[in-house]
Amino acid sequence: xxxxxxxxxxxxxxRSLRPGLAPPIAPRRRGPILKGVLTLSGRGVAYEVVRRVxxxxxxxxxxxxxxxxxxxxxxxxxxxxxxxxxxxxxxxLDHAIxxxxxxxxxxxxxxxxxxxxxxxxxxxxxxxxxxHAAVNESVELVRAAGLERAVAFTNAVLRxxxxxxxxxxxxxxxxxxxxxxxxxxxxxxxxxxxxxEWGCDDALELMRAxxxxxxxxxxxxxxxxxxxxxxxxxxxxxxxxxxSRGSQLAGRAVGAQPGERILDLCAAPGGKATQLAxxxxxxxxxxxxxxxxxxxxxxxxxxxxxxxxxxxxxxxxLPADLxxxxxxxxxxxxxGLGVLNSRPDLRWRAQPLPELESALLATGLERxxxxxxxxxxxxxxxxxxxxxxxxxxxxxxxxLGSEFPEFRHPRRPEFLLTRPHVHxxxxxxxxxxxx
Numbered sequence: 541x542x543x544x545x546x547x548x549x550x551x552x553x554x555r556s557l558r559p560g561l562a563p564p565i566a567p568r569r570r571g572p573i574l575k576g577v578l579t580l581s582g583r584g585v586a587y588e589v590v591r592r593v594x595x596x597x598x599x600x601x602x603x604x605x606x607x608x609x610x611x612x613x614x615x616x617x618x619x620x621x622x623x624x625x626x627x628x629x630x631x632x633l634d635h636a637i638x639x640x641x642x643x644x645x646x647x648x649x650x651x652x653x654x655x656x657x658x659x660x661x662x663x664x665x666x667x668x669x670x671x672h673a674a675v676n677e678s679v680e681l682v683r684a685a686g687l688e689r690a691v692a693f694t695n696a697v698l699r700x701x702x703x704x705x706x707x708x709x710x711x712x713x714x715x716x717x718x719x720x721x722x723x724x725x726x727x728x729x730x731x732x733x734x735x736x737e738w739g740c741d742d743a744l745e746l747m748r749a750x751x752x753x754x755x756x757x758x759x760x761x762x763x764x765x766x767x768x769x770x771x772x773x774x775x776x777x778x779x780x781x782x783x784s785r786g787s788q789l790a791g792r793a794v795g796a797q798p799g800e801r802i803l804d805l806c807a808a809p810g811g812k813a814t815q816l817a818x819x820x821x822x823x824x825x826x827x828x829x830x831x832x833x834x835x836x837x838x839x840x841x842x843x844x845x846x847x848x849x850x851x852x853x854x855x856x857x858l859p860a861d862l863x864x865x866x867x868x869x870x871x872x873x874x875x876g877l878g879v880l881n882s883r884p885d886l887r888w889r890a891q892p893l894p895e896l897e898s899a900l901l902a903t904g905l906e907r908x909x910x911x912x913x914x915x916x917x918x919x920x921x922x923x924x925x926x927x928x929x930x931x932x933x934x935x936x937x938x939x940l941g942s943e944f945p946e947f948r949h950p951r952r953p954e955f956l957l958t959r960p961h962v963h964x965x966x967x968x969x970x971x972x973x974x975x
Contacts, residue, residue, distance in 0.1 A: 582611060582619035587681045589623035591654040593885050600627050600885040626661040628884040631725040633660040636705050641697035651685035652694055659698045664705045671702040714744060724751060726887055737923050749961035750880040759783040778843045783811040786958035786968035789947060790917035791815035793940055793956060793970045800866035803907055805855040805900055808832035810839040812871055817845040826851050856899055866912050868904040872897040874918035874925050878967020892922060897929050905935060905975055914973045921967045927952055930971035938972040
């Protein structure tokens with residue numbers, strides 16, 4: 541889907557907060573870059589990440605990797621917490637800045653917006669940072685961006701935040717979807733969907749869980765392993781693969797058996813495809829984009845997945861000879877509402893993709909042989925992309941809940957659903973259909 545480029549970020553951001561409207565998209569334009577700060581300061585890196593995300597439509601993780609290479613481990617951890625936390629919690633931050641600063645954010649220069657957001661996050665959510673340090677360092681970011689005329693204003697707003705932000709945040713309620721969306725920093729449409737599907741209590745728990753740091757999990761030959769951090773040599777030597785327990789469950793639910801041919805329709809970066817190749821006789825992994833297909837091949841080689849072959853093709857326009865598979869995995873693109881704590885900017889970009897998901901599932905059913913199975917998985921917690929897609933396919937449903945009772949869907953026991961606030965891992969919906 542083509543992203544709109546005609547509206548400035550703040551208009552798209554405001555529209556994203558209302559259900560059924562576009563996510564926040566910024567026009568790509570270059571703004572002032574801090575002179576001499578990026579290689580010296582964790583705050584400088586965080587500033588550039590925040591500015592690029594909200595003004596240039598950059599992805600937070602990619603921007604951070606590009607900017608943080610010169611930081612030592614301590615500054616890198618601080619910069620990541622500051623940048624990602626600011627992006628994730630931008631909604632209550634903006635509310636505090638506008639309420640206490642008494643000026644709409646849309647009227648501010650982009651560098652001032654970024655600096656104020658960083659300062660507000662440190663004041664409101666990082667108790668380890670003294671208020672005077674948050675104020676002074678944020679003011680220096682504006683000065684380093686060449687906006688001396690805005691220094692006094694930035695200083696005044698941040699001092700007001702230092703005096704009143706704690707009380708303002710403490711006064712935010714979450715008794716209604718609108719209140720909860722502001723307090724916990726989500727677009728309205730996501731909160732309204734969860735409130736409607738799960739009720740108030742579960743929706744709030746889900747929101748809180750997806751604002752916490754996700755667990756770090758890897759897939760090993762022995763099974764899932766949760767670690768504090770992943771030693772680089774584990775990845776380089778092919779001993780483990782970063783993959784959430786929810787994602788690994790989706791791979792296990794395929795039910796791969798020795799001697800089988802399996803098609804993975806949406807395979808990159810290859811976590812589930814290489815997982816299936818540990819058991820099956822042949823795995824054909826499809827990826828539409830050439831660069832990601834090359835990455836998939838490299839990952840498969842690193843993991844020793846010799847029974848995996850990569851096809852660079854559109855999953856909806858496959859070559860005719862890719863047919864008659866014993867099993868198919870459709871790990872479809874989705875809104876990603878089960879992995880929002882892994883990608884801080886995703887909540888502001890997320891869009892449901894039911895039409896694409898239905899088309900991919902139909903393709904999977906076409907390419908599997910009679911009696912074979914198609915496993916449909918998505919990393920989202922959203923009924924129109926979960927149960928409704930599986931039901932609409934009209935195929936027989938296997939009872940996955942009996943195979944994996946710990947992860948049985950609470951309303952539909954034939955499906956699986958991992959929930960971050962219940963299972964402590966990424967949110968995945970899994971269904972297995974039989975042709």
